[in-house]
Amino acid sequence: MTQDDLLVMISNKDKKAFTVIYDMYSKSLFTVILNLVRDREEAEDVLQEVFVKIWKNIETYNDQKGRFYTWILNIARNSSIDKLRSKGFNNNKKNLSADSFVHLLDDGSRMTNRIDTIGIRDFVKKLKPKCIQIIELLFFKGYTQQEASDELEIPLGTVKTQNRTCIKDLRNYLQL
Amino acid sequence: MDTREYIESGILELYVYGLLDDDQNVEISQMAKNHQEVHDEIVSIEKAIVDLSTGFCPYLSAETFEKIRSRLALKYEKAERKSSSNWGAYMGWAAALLFLLGIGYLYTELDDSNIQLANSESDKIKLQESVVKLEIENKQTESVLAVIRDDKNIMVPLGGQAVAPQASAKVYWNRETQAVYVDAAGLPDPPEGMVYQVWALKLNPLTPTSIGLLENFTADAHRMFPADATSDAEAFGITLEPVGGSASPRMEQLYTLGKV
Numbered sequence: 001m002t003q004d005d006l007l008v009m010i011s012n013k014d015k016k017a018f019t020v021i022y023d024m025y026s027k028s029l030f031t032v033i034l035n036l037v038r039d040r041e042e043a044e045d046v047l048q049e050v051f052v053k054i055w056k057n058i059e060t061y062n063d064q065k066g067r068f069y070t071w072i073l074n075i076a077r078n079s080s081i082d083k084l085r086s087k088g089f090n091n092n093k094k095n096l097s098a099d100s101f102v103h104l105l106d107d108g109s110r111m112t113n114r115i116d117t118i119g120i121r122d123f124v125k126k127l128k129p130k131c132i133q134i135i136e137l138l139f140f141k142g143y144t145q146q147e148a149s150d151e152l153e154i155p156l157g158t159v160k161t162q163n164r165t166c167i168k169d170l171r172n173y174l175q176l
Numbered sequence: 177m178d179t180r181e182y183i184e185s186g187i188l189e190l191y192v193y194g195l196l197d198d199d200q201n202v203e204i205s206q207m208a209k210n211h212q213e214v215h216d217e218i219v220s221i222e223k224a225i226v227d228l229s230t231g232f233c234p235y236l237s238a239e240t241f242e243k244i245r246s247r248l249a250l251k252y253e254k255a256e257r258k259s260s261s262n263w264g265a266y267m268g269w270a271a272a273l274l275f276l277l278g279i280g281y282l283y284t285e286l287d288d289s290n291i292q293l294a295n296s297e298s299d300k301i302k303l304q305e306s307v308v309k310l311e312i313e314n315k316q317t318e319s320v321l322a323v324i325r326d327d328k329n330i331m332v333p334l335g336g337q338a339v340a341p342q343a344s345a346k347v348y349w350n351r352e353t354q355a356v357y358v359d360a361a362g363l364p365d366p367p368e369g370m371v372y373q374v375w376a377l378k379l380n381p382l383t384p385t386s387i388g389l390l391e392n393f394t395a396d397a398h399r400m401f402p403a404d405a406t407s408d409a410e411a412f413g414i415t416l417e418p419v420g421g422s423a424s425p426r427m428e429q430l431y432t433l434g435k436v
Contacts, residue, residue, distance in 0.1 A: 030233050070191070101229075164189055
């Protein structure tokens with residue numbers, strides 16, 4: 001299912017579209033949410049809110065302004081940050097957990113139910129620590145290039161190229 | 177900037193991550209439309225990052241999905257009710273009211289029809305009854321006429337006696353067939369529990385012989401009754417007797433009498 005197929009379903013108000021969106025993206029978004037919120041129950045609450053927001057606002061999505069996935073990714077990040085604020089965190093991204101997304105693998109009890117479709121553990125071993133950091137900040141936490149540059153103490157101009165190199169590694173691994 | 181350079185700059189990754197401003201987003205969306213290789217690159221980046229994040233997802237129960245679906249179904253229903261409710265509800269109630277009125281109307285119509293049908297049925301029965309009644313009366317009239325017109329019949333007038341001076345009757349007697357008919361139109365209706373009894377009389381000595389009862393006196397409008405045949409009567413008399421008749425006449429209750 002491509003984005004274009006999905007958008008046709010949505011514009012036809014096909015009720016299956018919701019299930020398709022959920023199947024395609026719920027795990028990706030849940031990882032993003034959990035990585036920010038760091039509490040499973042709260043992350044599930046946020047995931048519910050996110051999908052309710054997606055579905056209720058689906059007609060406001062405009063494919064001239066970005067990918068559908070990007071649109072829902074932003075909703076997931078923003079809802080997670082709202083959740084953190086409601087718990088007393090301020091908006092300072094420095095207050096976010098210092099652990100990266102790879103630490104989500106540390107919880108053994110949750111791992112038992114995971115279907116490791118892409119051999120993620122093997123991949124993490126191969127992925128450069130620098131890449132884990134940069135993907136963590138840019139993709140998972142939504143840092144700007146400047147914020148990432150400051151955090152990682154790398155030149156602003158190399159943030160996006162370094163990130164691209166990391167994504168290339170990932171794509172090679174995934175054969176994309 | 178050619179597309180290759182554009183792709184290698186790493187801006188498409190940031191586009192997928194959602195880190196660019198509106199102008200950049202619009203620009204890249206437009207480029208993706210015009211250049212298949214840009215579009216394909218974006219799709220591959222997106223697939224990689226979705227797969228990566230999906231791979232780190234802990235177990236997510238089906239319950240979560242059901243919760244969201246029920247929340248959405250609930251909210252949508254509520255929202256729809258709020259926005260369109262009044263129309264829908266009013267239309268619904270109006271339709272229901274019309275429907276009920278319609279049913280009520282149809283029911284009364286049906287009831288009326290049933291009543292009319294029942295009425296026509298009873299009218300039909302009444303008509304049939306009156307036809308049968310008329311046919312019977314007609315036959316009775318015909319037989320009365322036949323009796324009266326028959327030349328072979330003699331008519332014996334019976335005059336009123338002491339208990340009923342105004343009473344009268346006629347006996348038609350066919351000498352050949354010996355058949356007797358009694359025209360009792362001049363007799364008052366018998367009281368409850370009583371019946372007229374017809375007697376053929378021989379005068380010397382006076383010997384009465386019962387030739388029948390005028391039963392169901394009021395049933396025949398002509399009051400013409402057949403009696404038993406008699407061959408040698410010299411007179412006819414009619415007495416009022418208890419229901420069932422008597423073996424011999426009660427002469428004090430002799431209403432009419434006439435000699436042949």
